[in-house]
Structure formats: C-alpha cells, structure tokens
Amino acid sequence: MKLSGKVALVTGGSRGIGAAIAKRLAREGAKVAITWSTNPDKATEVVGSIKAAGGHAIAIQADSANPADIRRAVASVVEQEGGLDILINNAGVATMVPVEEFQEADFDRLIAVNVKGVYVATQEALRHLKAGGRIINIGSINAEVVPFPGMAIYAMSKAAIATFTRGLAREVGARGITVNNIQPGPVNTDMNPADSDFAETLRGLMAVPRYGSAEEIAGLAAYLASDESAFVTGASWNIDGGFAL
Template identity: 65%
Template sequence: MSTLKGKVALVTGGSRGIGAAIARRLAREGAAVAITYAASPAKAAEVVHAIEAAGGRAVAIRADSSDVEAVRSAVAQTVKTLGRLDVLVNNAGVAAITPIDQVSLEEFDRLMAVNVRGLFVATQEAVRHMGEGGRIINIGSVSGDVALAPGMAVYGATKGAVAGLTRGWARDLGARGITVNNVQPGPVDTDMNPADGPLATQFKGQIAVQRYGHADEVASLVAYLAGPEGAFVSGASLNIDGGFTA
C-alpha cells in the first residue's frame, strides 16, 4: 500500500493503544511517521522498531501534551527530522471517571490541558508547515455526544470541545486545501478501557455488534481520512463504535 508515499505524519500519543495502531497503519501506507510519548519510552521504541523492521521510517519524540513548549518542539522536530509535515493525528488524551463532587481542579485542568489545549497547540503549529492536501485528524470520543457513565462529564466536555474545534478549523483551513476531521471511537480494547475492564459488562450490553472495537479498526478509518480518497471529507465527526450510539 502506498496511498501516503512521500508524506510525513505526526501522531501524538503514539506509543500504545489506538495511537500505536494509527502510527503503524500510516507507515504501512507509505508515510514516514513521528510519534510523541509522555511516559512510555520502551513502548515508543517498540513502535518505531516495528515500523523500521517493515521497511518504514519513524522517530519517537518525548512530549507531554500538557506541556505547550514540548508540543511545539515536537512539531518542529518532526519537520526537521523528516523534512515536512502532511498529516497530524491528535491522538494524545487522558481520561478520568470521577463524581462531580469529587473532581479536583487539578484533575479538571489536566484533562483540559491534554485533551483540548495540547490538541489546539499541536494543530496551530502543524498548519504553519502544511500545504494543500494537509490533513488534521482529531481522535475524539462518542463521549463528546453522549454521557456514557456517571463521572465522565469533564472527559465528555473535552471531547465535545474537540468536535467544536474540528468544525471551526474545517472552515478556517478549507481554502488552504487542508481538511480537518474528528474520529469518535466508542469502546475500544486498549489499556485505558480494556475489554475485560470494570466498565466492559455495561458497555458491551449497549454495543450493537456485541463486542469492543479493535485499535486497528480505528486506524483504518484514520488512514482513509489521511489518504486521497478522504479529500472531500472535512468538518465531520465520524463515530466508529459498533452501533454503541445507534
């Protein structure tokens, strides 16, 4: 596959889970890939090694998405190391399930810093380097549309903000030939929300196809949006949730 041959992609939070699957898939499509990580250097190295072993080109950059300067530096390092930037996948995110009367301001600020401000900063920096055909792909959540469980209000608010930014940026950047989209996974089997975790029984009962999603399935949708066939999709929030919100 070579739909992204000659392109460069940056995937934030690309050391594990959905982000790692996206990085590997974009590399399979021919892109050189940079990933950021905050606290998993070994996992990041595994992703880079897998891509290189398959004949691709990859680099891992340490950057906590709550750190504005680190995010800006990650974009700059991607361009310096790989030569350009065509695709930004804003995947880095944190989650918390905490009742409203127990949410600390520190937790609130952390979710907003990573899920919203970090995404904003990465996008602002990335578009300075993108030309026509550029792609911004945000990884949101169906939590931006529906309240999945008690205690998820703040997380859901951050993902609702991602959907709003996506629509606005699609307008801002459309004339420059840059598309902006929001992929909204439902329950996906990852470290953050394992298929045998504490919420699994509740969630599986709500999923029309009666199973959790796989990270590679989310990566497939991202690859479509990043490639030439996704050129006329912009400003969309696309649910990939097995009918969870049907």
C-alpha cells in the same frame, strides 16, 4: 502505499489507538513520528515494529500538557523529515469522577491535554501544512453519549474537540487542508480492556456487542489521511459498534 511521500505526526503514539495509527500510516508509506510522555520502552517498541516492517519512524519525547514540548515536537519533525503533511491529535487522558469530587489539578491536566494540547499542536502544524494537508483529531463517542455518572468533564473535553473540528474546517478549507474528528466507542486497549467487568456493561449498550480494535480505528484514520478523503472535512466519524444509536 497511498501515503507514500507523506510525513505524519501522531501525538501519544506509543500505545493503544495511537500506536495502531502510526503503524498503519507507515504501512501506507508515510514517514511517521510519534510523541511519548512517560514510557520510552513503549515508544521504542512502536518505532522498532515499523522499521522491522520496512517503514520509517522516529519517536520524540513530549508531554501534551506542555505547550513548549508540543511546539518543539512539531519543529523537530519538520527539521528531521523535511516537512509535515498529516497531524493526528491522538494524545488524551481520562479521569472519571463526579463533578462535585473532581479535583482542580485533575481538571487542569485533562483540559491541558485533551483540549489545549490539540489547539497547540494544530496551531504549530498549520505553519507547515500545505494543500493536501490533513488534521485528524481522535475524540470520543462520549462527546455525544454519556451513559454513566462521572464522565461529565471528560465528555466536555471531547465535545470541545468535535466543535473545534467543525470551526477549523471552515478556516483552512480554502487552503486545501481537511480537518476531521474520529469518535471511537469502546476499543480494546490497556486503558479500557475488553475482558473487564466494565466491558460487559458496555457491550450491553452496543448494536454490535463487541469491543472494537485499535486497528479498526487506524483503518479509518488511514482513509482520512489519504487523497481519497479530499472532499470530507468538518465531520465527526462515529466508529462505535452502534454505541450511540
């Protein structure tokens, strides 16, 4: 129970990697809040699973493309749980289209969620985080490796997060707050299933020829959220089965 007494907010925590992180942090003793955008049933499932295991969880509807929603979500967590210790910036979207064909509306939403949403959530959380606070961004290995056409805009958004992590770590380190970036490679989720034809291609690019699990990403997040990682900040952690080698 290394996170006992901590309060964590996981944006986009109703499915995939976010859901796995929420469950793992709760298992480590944290009180967990998740945000969801369009599927209340999935959020209810995650909260129910955490409570059934003896943990504490709440769900808050918030579109990570809407700054007002994000600010309201952070304020709601602080009001309901009495504070905030851990922010997991997990919410993200992916559109894979060549730059020449990329629609401006799709570009605006991708940047709104993947970049501006992280900035807004972080800015709001910093009003409440104290010494020992943790900010963990969920980026992507595509910040470093872009193996196929059509990924330039998505990769740009995730590279921005890696750089933001380094800069922010400098700003808040003296306050005892750490900032780290997890860069998953291919992970088996509903957005990128391990049994697809595309997955076979990706496995051929990896040193460990299998998809990762959301639970493996959650294990790294739990470490970075804990006191054990107090001397680790500004780092981008590749957890990718050797995809970037």
